[in-house]
Amino acid sequence: MKRIIQFTAAVALAFGLYSCDSDPLEDMPEDVPTTTFQSVDELLSDMEPEVSSFTVDVSTGGTFTTNRGSEITIPANAFVDGSGQAVTGNVDLEFQEIFNASDAITSGAFTISNGIPIGTGGAFFIGAEQNGQALGVTPGQSVQVQIPSQQTNQAMQLFTGGTSISTSPQWAPLDTAQFWAWMNVVGNYFNVNMNRLMWVNCDYFTNPSWEDPVHFDLLGRTGLNSTNSQLFVVEQSNLATYPLQMGSNYSFMNSEVRNAKCNSGVSQVVVALAIYNNTIYLGHTTITPAAGTTYPIQMAAVTQADLQAFLNSL
Structure with missing residues (x-):
């Protein structure tokens, strides 16, 4: 980013x-x-965290694992173009993890929301492109991302930060009027399902x-x-x-x-x-x-x- x-x-x-x-x-x-x-x-x-890249066949989908232990699951026929038309062939995924202070400082993905520090259990960006054009998720489908939890707290909720990896995220609590996503904790992992590709953070306000x-x-x-x-x-x-x-x-x-x-x-x-x-x-x-x-x-x-x-x- x-x-x-x-x-x-x-x-x-x-x-x-x-x-x-x-x-x-x-x-x-x-x-x-x-x-x-x-x-x-x-x-x-020059020091920002690695951006992982994967290629997925839209007709079959697939599951991909990063070097830092995150897992991305893409169902078959999961993507549409900017006009809402179904995409076929191969799609390029990009995925960046923000797990610690070094990641936040070097990437600019700071854990603060409207001037209020937020405690983080881990954040990520996921995007998809074909021939350089950004793609969306097929209506009725969802993409699943599992990341190692950096900490847990009963007040954890999802924050989103925009849809471009090139722009520092401006974190705000999930706006369900625009899109949906949900999070659950399984062992030492956060599982996030979403119908939009974007910046996501598992956070809580520190008051x-x-x-x-x-x-x-x-x-x-x-x-x-x-x-x-x-x-x-x-x-x-x-x-x-x-x-x-x-x-x-x-x-x-x-x-x-x-x-x-x-x-x-x-x-x-x-x-x-x-x-x-x-x-x-x-x-x-x-x-x-x-x-x-x-x-x-x-x-x-x-x-x-x-x-x-x-x-x-x-």
Whole structure:
């Protein structure tokens, strides 16, 4: 999906304690890694989760399994074209899984709905094309998708996020007036049946209250701002992952973030990512936020592989 928004031992010391008596850049390795990426969005787009592709014979349908354990079941004669006419021959399926914080950050498929964080049990996109033309599901038919559950909660419900893999999903509770889908839990899997191909998320609202304002100082690299940096929040208890939320009079200039807001009473990892002078900078801190507090985030130069390893650890 195209984004439309967004350790190695050599850098380990740079993530240590910051001393006001020293320049943190003095602890940087002399051979600071460089990158050809021009923006954080460009970097993350290169790291987005795999899109699985399958070919199905419309006359027979079929069942397909991804490398991450999802299973897609297509019945025979399941597709129609944009005019509602039955499709024959082979159809190309595309399928993308959003299972963890790394997936959400690199794809832009954040788990937030109308400004409210949502706890996720797993999300996916499914689409079908023939000769480059998007297809729909035959009236009266349904497609079944089974994904490994990342967590369960009695308040789980289906959210949908649009019908294009090229656009970051804007999650909203399932609108049954437009289409139908239903979900049930079987063992460690969510089974979703739907009559439309789209973004789907198994979620629940977290009902946040906000600590506002909360501030952050990005240490070790001056000149960071909203044009070259992005900050993300990963709530550890419910897997909600989303951009740092802006409070009233929010600003981000010269490596200082002022007047953000953070979910109250929730342990969360705040991740800062920047590209500055052809170098990737990464920092993070784990907080249970308190309004009026300024939290330091030590930034360090990293490689793309370092960044991926860190995101995988969230």
